[in-house]
Amino acid sequence: MLDNKGSFYIFDAILAIFLLLTVFLVVNAAISIPSVDYSYESKDIRTAQDVMELLSGKIDFNDKTFIGKVSAVLEDGKNSKESVREVSEISKNKLNSYNLKNYQFTENNVLKGKVLAASGDYNKAGNVDVATRTYGDYSYTLYVW
Numbered sequence: 001m002l003d004n005k006g007s008f009y010i011f012d013a014i015l016a017i018f019l020l021l022t023v024f025l026v027v028n029a030a031i032s033i034p035s036v037d038y039s040y041e042s043k044d045i046r047t048a049q050d051v052m053e054l055l056s057g058k059i060d061f062n063d064k065t066f067i068g069k070v071s072a073v074l075e076d077g078k079n080s081k082e083s084v085r086e087v088s089e090i091s092k093n094k095l096n097s098y099n100l101k102n103y104q105f106t107e108n109n110v111l112k113g114k115v116l117a118a119s120g121d122y123n124k125a126g127n128v129d130v131a132t133r134t135y136g137d138y139s140y141t142l143y144v145w
């Protein structure tokens with residue numbers, strides 16, 4: 001009788017360990033499944049923030065930033081139509097050099113939301129990435145979709 005009771009305890013202990021391992025594996029699997037809420041679909045590596053960093057960055061201390069050059073043209077031209085036209089042409093060339101298909105580049109402070117460069121239909125945009133940088137009195141916003 002003593003042997004039967006001992007083998008029952010061993011069988012009971014093995015069953016308990018098996019159940020604990022099963023619960024542990026289920027919890028571990030549930031934790032490691034990626035959640036759809038935290039994942040995202042990236043259609044293009046270039047985002048508005050990346051491009052705006054390129055536009056507002058310097059290569060060395062003697063360089064002017066693109067935004068600085070554009071602001072200087074607008075300020076020297078006293079925001080005239082000619083200076084806005086020149087800045088629009090410069091902006092289109094620069095943004096097209098980054099192979100952006102859908103974008104809108106605006107000045108929001110002094111020119112009151114004037115679109116300086118655009119490509120694509122903003123009204124049909126689904127996911128819009130936005131970045132803003134300020135240089136002096138000018139505030140530039142880039143929309144990429």
